[in-house]
Amino acid sequence: MADIPDFLNDTSLLLPNSPISIPSDSSTLVIRETISNAYRTIAEKIGPHNENLDSEPFFSKKTTTALTDLGGPATVYAVLYTGKLFTKREDKVSNSRARGCWVLAGNVLELLLERREAGVSEREVLWEALLKPWKIDSIEKSALDIATRAEARHFLVLPSVQSFVQALWKTGRKISDPMLVDSPLSTRKAKFKRITEIITTPRFQNTTTVIMNFAFLALYTYVVNCTDYKSGAPNISEWSLYLWAFGFLIQEFKKMRDMKSIYFRIPSSYITLSFPSILFFAFIARAFNVTFSGPMFLEFDLLSLTSLLLYANTIIWLDSNRACGKTVIVFNAIMSRSLWFLPLILAVTIGTGQAIWSAEKGGAAVESVLILSTLSSSFTGRLLIAYTVIATLLLVSLLIASFSACYYQLVPSLEAEYALYFTRKATGLFHSVYVFPPPSNVMQVIIRKVSQHVLRKRNSIVWIEHMMWWIMFAAFVICVVSWEIVLKMIGPVKRAMAKSYTKLRTWIHCSPQSSSFYPPSSTHFSSFLQIEHLKDAIEPEERALNRDLQLGKIVDTLLRIETKLHEFDSRIETLERLSQERHLSLDTKLTSLESVSRIQHGTLTHVNQMQVDTVGAVTKVEKTIVERLNKVEDTQIEGIKKLEYKQLEIEKKIRETLPKMMEKEVEVEKRLDMVEHVVVRHDIDNETVDWFGRAM
Structure with missing residues (x-):
């Protein structure tokens, strides 16, 4: 393995105008040899001008087995890399060969899954074949990286590849160790590792x-x-x-x-x-x-x-x-x-x-x-x-x-x-x-x-990066939260102070001592207040101009004065617009008041007429009441006279009957004296007295 074969330096590799350029770095000898062997096998099966990639020799079990025996999981990477090299040539033959490589890589992957040992899981085989990095051209790449860069759709649509991508999406870096068992979070390091995962x-x-x-x-x-x-x-x-x-x-x-x-x-x-x-x-x-x-x-x-x-x-x-x-x-x-x-x-x-x-x-x-x-x-x-x-x-x-x-x-x-x-x-x-x-x-x-x-x-850089990132993120969050809290606390205080200051200024300017300094027009009174307020704001800046002779401070002060003058112009425009709107509103109010006064005049005349009518009716009622009262008084006087006449008649009758009654009383008294004398003298018993009394 130390000696580099001669065919690795050959850029044609059995095909004319080949796009393959095998890297010459001796550290990547295994993967380069696998790529070269895979490319040679594909070239032998396809031929230089064969466009029919659906033929049996190319997709046969024998071809797939031969490629699988070359390097195991590295063969998947080699076939995909070969197809990626084919895609660099934009002709019909190269594109068809690239598609054939995608299908062939899928067949090799399926055969690897069938050949796995009893103690090896499917996830481990897929990780070795799809996600294990291989160093080519001084860049570490995996089979999935090559497949996505070369747009190997026929390979990526395989169910095994899709299930592996879904597991990669959910588990992340834990997929590099499929047999990993979740350890209990007993230490701080384990907790940090779990959070990082x-x-x-x-x-x-x-x-x-x-x-x-x-x-x-x-x-x-x-x-x-x-x-x-x-x-x-x-x-x-x-x-x-x-x-x-x-x-x-x-x-x-x-x-x-x-x-x-x-x-x-x-x-x-x-x-x-x-x-x-x-x-x-x-x-x-x-x-x-x-x-x-x-x-x-x-x-x-x-x-x-x-x-x-x-x-x-x-x-x-x-x-x-x-x-x-x-x-x-x-x-x-x-x-x-x-x-x-x-x-x-x-x-x-x-x-x-x-x-x-x-x-x-x-x-x-x-x-x-x-x-x-x-x-x-x-x-x-x-x-x-x-x-x-x-x-x-x-x-x-x-x-x-x-x-x-x-x-x-x-x-x-x-x-x-x-x-x-x-x-x-x-x-x-x-x-x-x-x-x-x-x-x-x-x-x-x-x-x-x-x-x-x-x-x-690298380890120190990663550690410092993590620590500094958390410190900066915490500082940023604390600054934002504290700034918002300070703004919420200062805002109402500033508004209350500004409101009290404006009330004080309006009270001073509305006093009789200072009324001669302002025009009598009420529509422009607020504009003059704004002018005085801006003058008071500009006066410190003018004093600063006299104090600061340095050019930078003078320029800054002039810029601030210019911005305030712009604000003054905008406020004057708004005040003029408000005065025009007030004039219009006053005109509308005057017209409405005139209409209201006309309505009130009509109602007053109507009320006066009603008052005259009511006074006449009241006088008539008073006359009738007086007449009726006079009649009642006459009838009362006549009744009183009749009563007095009857009283006189009764008194006359009493005077006539009184002597007769006196005479009767004298007679009764005489009889009683006689009866008492008889009772004493003859002792008349009670029965005779009672009889005499009843007889009387």
Whole structure:
């Protein structure tokens, strides 16, 4: 094995114009010899001009057994590498031979699984054949890496390969030791190892990436809609947005480096690369604006343009799901096969623009012309409507037809395309050195570069990188949380102090001693208050100009004064607009008051008339009451006179009967005296007295 065979230095290897160039490094002798033997076997079976790869000699059991006996699991890598070398020549024969290599690698893998020993699991054989790294051209690669780079769809769609990729997606680096038994978490080192195994799995990395991407979408929506980013310096949320954009750029550059040959052939890559690039240019425009106090139009347009790409990118973030992944594959295929549609859209857009320009030559906008319905009476208007309708129908029909044709061409091979897409994603996350998604990968890149300059040993670099990353991440979280808490605590205090200060100034300026310094107009009173407030704010800056003679401080002070003057101009404009609105509101109020006064005058006259009518009615009622009272008094007087007359008559009768009664009483007394005398004298008993009494 120490001597390199002569055929390894031969670049033809039994085939004319062979694309094979075997590396001459003696450290890779075993794998180079296996590749050469595999290529020789394939060349002998296929022949120099044989395009029929479905023939029995090529896919026979004997050929598969011969290749399997060459080097075991290394043969799978060798056959896949040979097929990758065939793909470098873009001719029909080489492409058919490459497809034959994919099928042959699958047959070799199946035979290896059949030949495994009793104590060896299928996972171990697959790891040795698919994921074990082989050093070629000073780069360690595995069979899965070669298969994804060469787009070996026939090989990747095998059930054994797909089950292994799914296990790789779920378990991550634990797949390198399939017989590993989960040890109890008794020590801190074991716990740290378990946590590291979990966070380095491709599924965990993808889940955290999706969550952080949707958090970035929420942050972008908050910054664009709820933050006053058009005036003043950027706040912490806007800086976080730009830091996130840098993380996305780093992630896309890493993908670009890993997939050099196919990155720009995937249409979805332009979407994932465009929105962080636009945000990066928005950050540059924002920095220029804060530095030189320029206009805000550029970053506003860039942030608005990002929204469409950002919302369209959400389905690409969910490509690990089978349905979303197939949707992304169909989108990429349709967009790559429908590029002829872009010149049509450009031509229709230019034609519509020319038609609109010709319709607007008269001085009226197209919107007003359409609203006033004057297009129907002119030839230009009818032409514009007809052109727009026909062009829209034609473009929509062509687009639907193109998309349908591309979709039906892709449906038979959609499973193979998804197997390639998912395997590429799983292996990319498995080999990724950036465990955490943006924006944390920015800090990880910085820490990694610093660690490489500090220490050259790999173990020390990795240890320092992990420790510094956790320290930086914890410090970042603490700073953000504390800053938000401080802002929430200081904000109400500042607002209360500003409110009390404005109340004090209005009380001072409204006092009689200071009323002579201000004009009597009440509409511009608030504007003068704002002017005085700005003057008081500018006075410290003027004193600083007198104190500081250095050029840098003078320039900074002038810039601050200029910004405050801009604010003063904007406030004056707002005050003028408010005064105009107040004048308009006063006019409307005066008209409403006049109408109300007219209504009140009418109601008052009506009330006066009603009062006169009621007074007349009351006088009539009083007259009738007085008459009735007089009548009642007359009747009462007559009744009193009658009663007095009757009383006199009664008194006369009493006077007449009184002497008679006196006489009767005298007679009775005489009789009683006589009776008492008889009783005493004759002792009349009680019975006779009783009888006498009853007789009396």
